[in-house]
Each structure stands twice: as C-alpha cells, then as structure tokens.
Amino acid sequence: MSPQLKLTMITLDCADPLALAAFYQQATGLEPHPKSDADFAALGRADGLFLGFQRVDDYRAPRWPDQSGPQQFHLDFTVEDLAEAEARLLELGAGKPEYQPGEGKWLVLTDPAGHPFCLVRG
Structure with a gap:
C-alpha cells in the first residue's frame, strides 16, 4: 500500500x-500566519492548508x-459571479491578460x- 499524502502547503x-500575502489574504479571507516576515509569509485555514x-x-x-517565462503552475478559484470577482480582484491589484481562452467559462x-490564476464559475 502506498503512503497517503496530505497536502499542507502551496x-x-x-x-x-x-x-x-496581503493580496491573497484580501482575495481569499485566509488568515495570516503570525510568523510571516519579509523572506517568507503564509496564509492558512483551520484544516491546516x-x-x-x-x-x-x-x-x-x-x-x-508566453512560455518564455513559464507559469510553472496556476491556482484555480471557484466563484459564484465571474464579473463581480473580476472587479474585486482587479481593485485589489490583479491584472487581466488580453489572452482569455475560457470563452466565458473561466x-x-x-x-x-x-x-x-483562474476564476471558474461555481
């Protein structure tokens, strides 16, 4: 039997x-870790993620x-209202690339x- 891994941090x-961290804290409501500093900061939730x-x-x-500076990975967030979430995140400092492959789905x-990162309609 292979070991079971529990994801604890991204x-x-x-x-x-x-x-x-301040951007994502405002966007997600996750709580700042008290030992965050200029070299490493974290946000968490009650289940340990x-x-x-x-x-x-x-x-x-x-x-x-463009993959000349590869994205390496991306995060997906489910939202109820794409337009409302977009407006809030742009206000917080997010950018919106011209290329949008989701055709209104994301x-x-x-x-x-x-x-x-992607916003996906819930």
Whole structure:
C-alpha cells in the first residue's frame, strides 16, 4: 500500500512575500500566519492548508500565455459571479491578460507578482 499524502502547503516564489500575502489574504479571507516576515509569509485555514510566499532574489514573473517565462503552475478559484470577482480582484491589484481562452467559462487573471490564476464559475 502506498503512503497517503496530505497536502499542507502551496508555496509561490515572488519578490515581496508580505505584499503578495496581503493580496491573497484580501482575495481569499485566509488568515495570516503570525510568523510571516519579509523572506517568507503564509496564509492558512483551520484544516491546516497553507498558502506560502517565499522571497526569491532576481525573481522573474511568469508571462501568460508566453512560455518564455513559464507559469510553472496556476491556482484555480471557484466563484459564484465571474464579473463581480473580476472587479474585486482587479481593485485589489490583479491584472487581466488580453489572452482569455475560457470563452466565458473561466477567466485568467494574474496576481501582483505575475502568477496566472483562474476564476471558474461555481
């Protein structure tokens, strides 16, 4: 029998962990970890899942959809209203790439550090 793995953290590279954590905290409502600092910040929820942000010297942001600066991964978030979620996230500092392959089923945005993420209608 293979071991059962429990996902406990997803960590994103970035230039400014505290700023990126603040963006995702406002976007998701996750709670900031009390030991967050300029080199590593985290947000968590009661079930033990954390979203981490680590400072990387000479960070290079992904370039969606161009793979010359690969996206490496992306996060998907389910929302009830795509337009409402888009407006709120743009207000918080998200970007909206011109290329949108979802044909109205989902929307690609980028966080302030350039990581693409998707909003999917719930």
